[in-house]
Amino acid sequence: MKEKNCEELQREVERLKSLLDISLKFGSTLDLQEILNLIMEIAKKTLDAEASSIFQIDEEKRELFFVVATGEKGKEAKTIRIPWGKGIAGWVAEHGKPLLVPDVSKDPRFFQDVDKKTGFKTKSILAVPLIRKGKVIGVAEVINKKGGGEFTVEDTILFEAIAEQAAVAMENAKLYSQLENLFLSSIRAIVNAIEEKDEYTRGHTGRVTEYSLLIGKRLGLSNDEIKTLELSALLHDVGKIGIPDSILRKPGRLTDEEYAVIKSHPLRGVKILEPIENIKHILPGIKHHHERYDGKGYPDGLKGKKIPFYARIIAVADAFDAMTSDRPYRKGLPIEIARKEIEENRGTQFDPECADAFLRELDENPERIEEIIKRGRE
Numbered sequence: 001m002k003e004k005n006c007e008e009l010q011r012e013v014e015r016l017k018s019l020l021d022i023s024l025k026f027g028s029t030l031d032l033q034e035i036l037n038l039i040m041e042i043a044k045k046t047l048d049a050e051a052s053s054i055f056q057i058d059e060e061k062r063e064l065f066f067v068v069a070t071g072e073k074g075k076e077a078k079t080i081r082i083p084w085g086k087g088i089a090g091w092v093a094e095h096g097k098p099l100l101v102p103d104v105s106k107d108p109r110f111f112q113d114v115d116k117k118t119g120f121k122t123k124s125i126l127a128v129p130l131i132r133k134g135k136v137i138g139v140a141e142v143i144n145k146k147g148g149g150e151f152t153v154e155d156t157i158l159f160e161a162i163a164e165q166a167a168v169a170m171e172n173a174k175l176y177s178q179l180e181n182l183f184l185s186s187i188r189a190i191v192n193a194i195e196e197k198d199e200y201t202r203g204h205t206g207r208v209t210e211y212s213l214l215i216g217k218r219l220g221l222s223n224d225e226i227k228t229l230e231l232s233a234l235l236h237d238v239g240k241i242g243i244p245d246s247i248l249r250k251p252g253r254l255t256d257e258e259y260a261v262i263k264s265h266p267l268r269g270v271k272i273l274e275p276i277e278n279i280k281h282i283l284p285g286i287k288h289h290h291e292r293y294d295g296k297g298y299p300d301g302l303k304g305k306k307i308p309f310y311a312r313i314i315a316v317a318d319a320f321d322a323m324t325s326d327r328p329y330r331k332g333l334p335i336e337i338a339r340k341e342i343e344e345n346r347g348t349q350f351d352p353e354c355a356d357a358f359l360r361e362l363d364e365n366p367e368r369i370e371e372i373i374k375r376g377r378e
């Protein structure tokens with residue numbers, strides 16, 4: 001075997017470092033798109049390519065679509081879908097084998113539409129399949145070796161190793177989201193079962209969750225924050241399960257003792273959920289959803305921004321639903337009156353930021369809110 005010179009060894013070390021880089025970055029983020037972008041940036045750099053991309057397979061439409069497209073025309077490329085079996089990527093998806101095309105102009109399989117639409121000039125392509133459990137789930141490509149060189153067999157081996165990391169990330173994300181969906185739908189089913197016994201609070205949780213999410217999105221929460229908010233809102237009143245129906249459904253005025261029992265529901269909720277290890281982050285939103293911005297709420301009389309953020313959002317959503325939904329002893333208030341109530345109590349009962357976000361939603365997207373209220377009255 002030919003001994004490697006210093007320069008070659010250096011290059012190999014660099015390449016191994018890039019693989020290590022990918023696995024290190026894996027641990028630092030859970031966002032699939034971010035991981036895939038990162039992997040393909042590293043692939044582009046390590047393999048000296050002008051651009052790199054990942055295609056996923058849309059089995060229903062029998063098309064390939066870009067999930068990552070780096071390089072200067074990446075943004076334009078991402079809007080294009082490739083018909084099944086077309087192009088180099090299509091061939092790789094169909095055959096489950098890597099393909100090295102040093103000159104695309106001489107290969108009839110090359111699909112010219114992407115270049116035509118983006119203005120990019122593809123010269124050479126190295127494409128490898130993304131395989132999990134024996135099934136092709138996508139295709140990764142690096143395009144145009146820089147400096148006019150050609151992709152090599154060594155490049156293919158390294159790219160296959162990189163692609164495997166991308167495939168693992170995609171598979172993990174899919175499993176994770178399936179698990180998350182199962183979890184959320186189980187929670188919804190439990191909450192529905194609890195609400196089912198009382199026709200007047202039926203749907204309350206669902207509506208409060210929808211209003212909370214509208215506020216959260218207005219406030220620019222991240223995907224992860226939206227998920228926490230959703231779960232907190234879904235479970236905010238779960239503690240009512242421990243309150244006797246005779247109090248919960250009492251039509252007339254409550255005595256002081258009865259009111260004290262009602263007021264225990266946020267803490268009861270925390271007690272019920274506390275033993276569940278991976279939802280500790282939603283407990284503050286549940287415990288404090290009846291605090292008031294001026295400190296006159298319960299259970300702790302927290303004031304202002306000391307009230308956990310999710311609780312301040314849920315408080316606005318909860319109050320709006322309480323006002324606009326029908327109760328045994330009264331019809332729901334018209335939207336305009338409820339709107340005014342929230343406006344007048346911003347800064348006293350409600351966090352002004354959260355109240356304003358909801359008021360903006362009410363003004364700019366009234367049909368959406370009307371539809372949520374109407375569903376509750378049917």
Ligand SMILES: [Fe+2]
Binds near residue numbers: 290
């Ligand atoms: Fe509540």
